[in-house]
Amino acid sequence: MDAEPRGRASSDGRSEPAATRVAVVGGGVAGLVAALAARRLGATVVLLEPHPLGGRARTDRRGGFTFNRGPRALYRGGRAEVVLRELGVDVARGGAPIVRGALAITTEGTHRLPVGPLASIATDLFGTREKLGAARHLLPLLRDPGPIAPDRSLAAWLDERGTGGRVRAFLEAMVRVATYTDAPHELSAHDALTQARRAATSGVRYLDGGFGSIVASLLSSATEAGISVRPVAARAVGHEGGGWRIATSDGPIDADAVVLATGGPTAAARLIGEAPPSWSRLGPPARAACLELGVARVPSHRFALGIDRPTYLSVHAPPAELAPAGHAVVHVMRYRRTGDDLAPEASRRELLDVARLAGVAPDDILEQRYLDAMEVTGAIPTAANGGVAGRPSVAVAHQRGLFVAGDWVGPEGQLLDAAVASAHTAGRQAAARAGTMATA
Numbered sequence: 001m002d003a004e005p006r007g008r009a010s011s012d013g014r015s016e017p018a019a020t021r022v023a024v025v026g027g028g029v030a031g032l033v034a035a036l037a038a039r040r041l042g043a044t045v046v047l048l049e050p051h052p053l054g055g056r057a058r059t060d061r062r063g064g065f066t067f068n069r070g071p072r073a074l075y076r077g078g079r080a081e082v083v084l085r086e087l088g089v090d091v092a093r094g095g096a097p098i099v100r101g102a103l104a105i106t107t108e109g110t111h112r113l114p115v116g117p118l119a120s121i122a123t124d125l126f127g128t129r130e131k132l133g134a135a136r137h138l139l140p141l142l143r144d145p146g147p148i149a150p151d152r153s154l155a156a157w158l159d160e161r162g163t164g165g166r167v168r169a170f171l172e173a174m175v176r177v178a179t180y181t182d183a184p185h186e187l188s189a190h191d192a193l194t195q196a197r198r199a200a201t202s203g204v205r206y207l208d209g210g211f212g213s214i215v216a217s218l219l220s221s222a223t224e225a226g227i228s229v230r231p232v233a234a235r236a237v238g239h240e241g242g243g244w245r246i247a248t249s250d251g252p253i254d255a256d257a258v259v260l261a262t263g264g265p266t267a268a269a270r271l272i273g274e275a276p277p278s279w280s281r282l283g284p285p286a287r288a289a290c291l292e293l294g295v296a297r298v299p300s301h302r303f304a305l306g307i308d309r310p311t312y313l314s315v316h317a318p319p320a321e322l323a324p325a326g327h328a329v330v331h332v333m334r335y336r337r338t339g340d341d342l343a344p345e346a347s348r349r350e351l352l353d354v355a356r357l358a359g360v361a362p363d364d365i366l367e368q369r370y371l372d373a374m375e376v377t378g379a380i381p382t383a384a385n386g387g388v389a390g391r392p393s394v395a396v397a398h399q400r401g402l403f404v405a406g407d408w409v410g411p412e413g414q415l416l417d418a419a420v421a422s423a424h425t426a427g428r429q430a431a432a433r434a435g436t437m438a439t440a
């Protein structure tokens with residue numbers, strides 16, 4: 001810690017214990033990062049979370065397997081990796097996905113997934129004529145194609161370039177994997193391609209112990225730093241004097257600055273009563289159906305991507321430590337686009353089918369869990385809203401001392417990168433605001 005929290009002088013000059021200066025609502029990764037960032041600047045911090053800490057980054061144990069509540073990959077070189085490392089989280093333990101022998105799945109059957117040099121030529125996913133132009137059309141996955149206006153959708157941009165057929169379907173599938181979003185007509189092309197390029201060039205890491213290892217490490221730092229974690233839910237947040245009062249199930253909590261890290265814009269808006277108008281322009285959340293399998297042997301194909309169906313499969317363990325030796329954790333997923341009403345049982349069967357194509361024998365499945373319509377991100381960066389640049393800033397407009405953090409906030413990154421980047425900024429700004437209040 002670089003500074004101790006200050007006490008506040010009472011009216012008769014005696015020093016009284018410091019009031020809670022920064023309150024953080026929500027104990028997911030964003031809340032924990034915001035709390036630590038504020039504490040590091042010397043603020044006294046209380047964090048409110050009625051559930052076990054971690055939010056969507058919680059990891060569960062099932063019969064010797066570690067399940068992440070859907071696939072979780074840390075984007076290498078992204079803001080999450082940088083900030084978490086700075087906060088003392090070991091983000092280096094784990095491994096990269098193994099894409100050798102990866103499959104592309106179409107309604108016709110399975111093909112070799114075109115990954116690596118000359119892959120477009122070797123695959124039977126593309127026809128002979130398609131192969132000729134494939135490299136040019138797929139180059140934006142590897143190299144910056146130059147400026148693209150943030151309000152141009154991925155679909156519109158691909159139309160302009162004349163990218164069609166299987167090559168287009170493959171590129172859209174690569175964007176789905178990187179953004180967890182199946183919405184080419186809504187997603188900003190600039191953001192979609194930036195994220196896909198980051199995944200393809202810098203790579204991702206599956207963490208030993210899953211995202212739960214991030215949560216455990218942040219919690220241990222929070223406890224050591226003296227952050228008070230209270231197992232209560234916030235019910236409302238409103239002005240009180242020059243600061244803020246949070247109504248909770250356990251009575252009111254006063255704070256000079258508040259960070260709302262409640263997961264998505266809807267939960268944050270509910271707490272403050274009226275959302276700023278800019279929040280209504282946010283894109284819809286991205287959702288996914290997830291099947292997690294603990295299996296007795298590593299399947300023959302460790303990665304598979306639906307090309308004309310929005311499905312994904314990846315063996316997360318090995319490389320990451322999430323399963324007993326010789327066993328594997330396989331994540332299978334369907335990116336659910338807005339209006340996707342495939343019933344949970346049909347979706348689960350579809351995902352089991354993908355697992356079978358990758359070589360998972362039904363008898364090898366020792367543990368399984370199906371999670372339908374998990375919210376992957378609070379608001380997708382749409383072209384209509386100017387992409388990530390159009391997301392709300394951490395400081396809530398016209399509400400001094402009120403901040404938001406999450407994967408729908410701030411101009412930086414997507415998914416956990418956005419959650420951590422906005423949380424770090426929000427925590428620091430909240431501490432600065434509380435410092436101003438303390439000296440006023």
Ligand SMILES: Cc1cc2nc3c(=O)[nH]c(=O)nc-3n(C[C@H](O)[C@H](O)[C@H](O)COP(=O)(O)OP(=O)(O)OC[C@H]3O[C@@H](n4cnc5c(N)ncnc54)[C@H](O)[C@@H]3O)c2cc1C
Nearest residue numbers: 026028029030055056070072073233234262263376415416
């Ligand atoms: C299936 C799936 C796959 C994903 N894969 C990846 C991936 O591979 N890579 C990546 O970078 N990201 C991925 N993500 C996204 C990443 O997990 C999230 O961006 C990140 O965990 C969000 O953290 P958060 O703290 O902002 O929100 P959350 O984790 O949602 O935390 C919000 C917390 O606020 C609490 N809360 C809400 N209301 C209140 C209240 N009134 N009072 C007190 N507490 C409250 C909730 O209980 C919750 O614990 C994935 C997400 C999902 C669902």
